[in-house]
Every structure is written in structure tokens, then in C-alpha cells.
Amino acid sequence: AQRVTQPEKLLSVFKGAPVELKCNYSYSGSPELFWYVQYSRQRLQLLLRHISRESIKGFTADLNKGETSFHLKKPFAQEEDSAMYYCAPSAGGTSYGKLTFGQGTILTVHP
Amino acid sequence: GAGVSQSPRYKVAKRGQDVALRCDPISGHVSLFWYQQALGQGPEFLTYFQNEAQLDKSGLPSDRFFAERPEGSVSTLKIQRTQQEDSAVYLCASSAGRAYYGYTFGSGTRLTVV
Numbered sequence: 001a002q003r004v005t006q007p008e009k010l011l012s013v014f015k016g017a018p019v020e021l022k023c024n025y026s027y028s029g030s031p032e033l034f035w036y037v038q039y040s041r042q043r044l045q046l047l048l049r050h051i052s053r054e055s056i057k058g059f060t061a062d063l064n065k066g067e068t069s070f071h072l073k074k075p076f077a078q079e080e081d082s083a084m085y086y087c088a089p090s091a092g093g094t095s096y097g098k099l100t101f102g103q104g105t106i107l108t109v110h111p
Numbered sequence: 112g113a114g115v116s117q118s119p120r121y122k123v124a125k126r127g128q129d130v131a132l133r134c135d136p137i138s139g140h141v142s143l144f145w146y147q148q149a150l151g152q153g154p155e156f157l158t159y160f161q162n163e164a165q166l167d168k169s170g171l172p173s174d175r176f177f178a179e180r181p182e183g184s185v186s187t188l189k190i191q192r193t194q195q196e197d198s199a200v201y202l203c204a205s206s207a208g209r210a211y212y213g214y215t216f217g218s219g220t221r222l223t224v225v
Contacts, residue, residue: 004153034213044154044202046213086153097206098144098167099214101153 002027006087006102013077014110021072021105023087031089032097033070035061038084047072047085057081077109113137115217117203123223124193132188132220136205143186144214145178146202154202160186193224 003026013019025031033050048056050063050070061072070087086104090097116135124130136143141162146154147170156170162183171178175194180186190197200221204214 043218044216046215049213088153097142098156098159099146099154101146101155103151103153 002031002089002091002100004087004089004100004102006085006105008105009103010106010108012108012110015079016076019074019077019081019107019109021085021087021107023070023072023102025068025070025087025089025100027068027089027091027100029091031091033061033063034088034090034099035059035070035072036086036088036101038086040083044086077107079109079111082107082109115203115205115215117201117217117220119220120218121221121223123225126194126224127192128224129189129191130193130222132190132201132222134186134188134203134205134217136184136186136203137207137215138184140205140207140215141183142206142208142214143180144204144206145186145188146204147172148200148202148219150199157188157201190222193222195224198222198224 005024035047036044037047038044059074063070084104084106087102088099090099118133143160145157148154158178159167160180163180175191177189200219202219203217206214
């Protein structure tokens with residue numbers, strides 16, 4: 001069965017500090033991997049996707065197939081990064097891509 | 112439209128009442144998903160449509176839940192004889208095509224069953 005684990009429910013850092021949000025997954029096949037973010041009073045939105053190898057708002061995510069992890073990182077956190085973050089693998093290949101969400105990590109960046 | 116629109120934003124239903132939740136996806140988006148998000152949890156998959164065809168309804172928790180998308184655009188999620196455990200935020204998302212582009216989510220409908 002597909003499973004996503006975000007071990008930290010809450011994560012607090014100070015502005016300017018590095019931040020890492022952990023995600024481990026158990027998934028059959030080769031999933032495509034995403035991070036979604038929900039800022040206060042806003043809708044859930046795509047932050048970044050592994051397939052694009054992109055960096056959004058200074059965040060990057062490295063896929064480690066051996067450890068089946070897809071941790072989200074940012075070297076210098078900003079107050080506006082405070083939000084709920086969800087790791088979400090989806091079935092890859094020709095599948096339509098049903099997402100399996102983790103329970104989420106609430107990131108708080110203190111001034 | 113510019114984004115995925117869901118209505119109503121909030122719905123309070125008495126236990127046993129039937130409810131209908133509406134989703135207006137982005138125009139032209141082929142794929143449409145419904146997710147259920149209980150308090151403190153991540154969203155959980157309910158069902159998927161490709162145009163008007165419901166290709167996966169494996170996440171619907173019981174036969175009280177029914178979804179349709181008759182013309183391949185607007186979708187309705189119907190819950191019959193609501194129970195307290197149905198209280199959650201119901202999210203709709205749409206996508207133009209392949210999964211790796213990601214989805215666009217609506218703001219959700221918060222259903223409270225009293």
C-alpha cells in the first residue's frame with residue numbers, strides 16, 4: 001500500500017535559519033513526487049515537483065531513491081514561509097496521477 | 112474561469128440530511144479529482160474523472176457518496192444521509208493533462224454535520 005510519512009507535525013525555526021521538512025514514502029513503481037503548500041486562509045497549491053528539478057521560493061527537494069525520501073529544504077527561511085506543507089507522491093507512468101498526501105508539517109518561522 | 116471554484120464554501124447539515132457540493136474546474140481541464148480532508152489530516156483521495164467518465168471511485172468511503180460530471184465540466188459530489196464522520200473539507204482539483212504538471216485546487220467546501 002502507498003504510504004507517506006512526514007514525521008514532524010510541527011517545525012519551528014528562526015528567520016534566516018536553514019529548514020528541512022522530511023518526507024519518506026513507500027510506493028510501488030516509480031512515483032512522481034510533489035510538495036504542496038497551504039498558506040493561512042489560502043487554497044492548497046503546488047510548490048514544486050521533482051520532475052521539473054526546479055527551485056521555487058528558494059525551496060528545493062532532493063529525491064533519494066535508496067532511502068525513499070523526498071525532503072524539502074531551504075537554506076534561509078523567511079517569515080512568509082510559515083505555512084502547512086504536504087508531501088505528495090503520485091502514481092507515475094501512464095496513470096492519471098492520484099496523489100497520496102502525508103499528514104503535513106506546519107512550519108513556523110519566527111522573526 | 113481563472114481558477115477552480117467550489118460552492119458552497121460552508122455547509123452545515125443535520126444528521127441524515129442529503130447534501131450536494133459543486134465544483135467548477137478550470138475551463139478545458141480534462142481531469143477532475145475530489146479529495147476529503149478531515150481535521151488535522153492530509154487530503155485523501157475520493158474519486159477521479161476524465162472528462163465525463165468516472166475512472167476511479169475507489170476512495171469513496173461508502174455507497175452514500177456519489178459523484179458525477181455529466182458534461183465533462185462541472186462536477187457534483189453528493190452525500191446521502193449524512194453522518195457526523197462525514198464532517199470534513201471537501202476539495203476539488205483539476206488538471207489539464209498529465210499528472211506531473213500538478214493539480215489546481217479549489218478552496219474547498221467545509222461540511223459540518225450536526
